Amino acid sequence: MVQAKALTKRFGEFEAVRGIDVEVRRGESFGFLGPNGAGKSSTMRMIACVSPRSDGDLKVLGLDPETDGPRIRARLGVVPQQDNLDVELSVRQNLQVYGRYFGLSRAQTRRKADELMEFAQLSDRADDEVEPLSGGMKRRLTIARSLVNEPELLLLDEPTTGLDPQARHLLWDRLFRLKAQGVTLIITTHYMDEAEQLCDRLVVMDGGRIVAEGSPAALIARYSTREVLELRFPPGHEVPPERLTDLAERAEVLPDRILLYTGSGETALEHVHARELRPLSTLVRRSTLEDVFLRLTGRTLVD
């Protein structure tokens, strides 16, 4: 669906994307994980054919965005980072008018709007204005709108940023359904839980480069341990990390806590207690993509 080789995007002197290789296959759900400013959105805009590449090769649906932009866009669905719904139109009209932009007939857009409002659970708000809708509803409407042309490839840029947990889960559920229908998804996110939930395969981006690639499970297995022991010490009574590092394969010292990477968090915790260390709080948990990112870049994902 998407093939990028040495894909580069420059804005003047600044290099936002620094030669990345990506391949997205039909039917999969692919993620770009990285902090803000990693180059995810720039990459998405190039794939969406609304930003010309500065260098490298890019094929979307087998076509070149430079020469076949409109033809590619006709088969894409795009959910931008910031909602850009038409605030001068109602919920239903938003869907209908958008369908018209894709060249659908009036009868087609009417049918499609009903179907999509059902899908987005917005049928009872059909004739309402867009502005008073909640953040989650606007997001669902934006996703519904992106489906009006029955796209083969759906691009979602930070789909759940700013939503409350309930709204996020509802949205994820809708995305799972789309995936089950065979729609290829490309998602950017800086939430590791979202990437783990939604992506079959992902790349971790940092500073315009890809630093790792694989399925969430494979990335965790490769770059982290099975479990993590988090220790938080009272302010003023921090323990020098050297007294702990021998308990784990690896340790990360964060401003507010120490992470010990180990096969068994409970065993490590017993050793900590045996050494008469008194952390304020402890937590044993499974490794996540956050740990992978920390390992690869030395930084946390969400500041």
Place this chain on the structure above:
Amino acid sequence: MTVLDQRRGLLLRILPPGLYAGRASKLVERSMLAYSRMWLVFVSGVLEPLFYLLAFQVGFGKLVGEVAGPDGRPMSYVAFVAPALLASSAMNGAIFDSTFNVFFKFRYARTYDAMLATPIGPLDIAIGEIGWAVLRGGLYAVAFFGVMLAMGLVTSPWAVLLIPVAVLVAFAFAAIGMACVTFLRSPSQFDLINLALMPLFLFSTTFYPLTVYPEALRIVVQVFPLYHGIELMRQLSVGALSWGMLGHLAYLVVLAAVGVWGAARRISHLLLR
């Protein structure tokens, strides 16, 4: 894809891909839907010229009486001012549509970003938005002409051409306005537009002929785009035709073309980067 291919008009073949998809009419459709809730705008647009003409008929007409028309023959002052007011109202309506409304969609609502994610290109957006402004301008022009007719201010059959010329004036100003508004960064800069429109309205021979100015100033006034619209209309209103009218016409056509091209380029430059 097939729809795109079937509709390959001339523009589609000569323009670079991605600039134009032949779907400008879909934007006009959108505007019609959006405005269907705001019908009051139309009422005010139609009433405005009526008030203007009444003021001149009842007020100024009493004071000024007759003036020399474009062909030298005397005419009533109201009849002299009416075509100029038509040109000015076409300008104002078009500018309003293509600046305030476009700015809002461009900078805040990101409506055009959403459109550009579909096959629609920057030239579709420029033509669609300007087209809507022209359509509205045309509607107002018809209403204005109706009022002129009812007040007995139409004396020549050529005056029917006031309507298409008003549409052209609306087109030219909408196009230039849309191109210019892409340079604005904050709503406070709209005062710049008002600052440009006010002298244009007052000094483009709207209320008196060019001959009142000293030689040097005439050249300045002749650069004003509205001047050409007004001259064209005033001559048509009494049926005083001249070759010079082709010059006025050409000025407006060039202005419109430059505006459409500039607006499309600016949208490309700012939104597709």
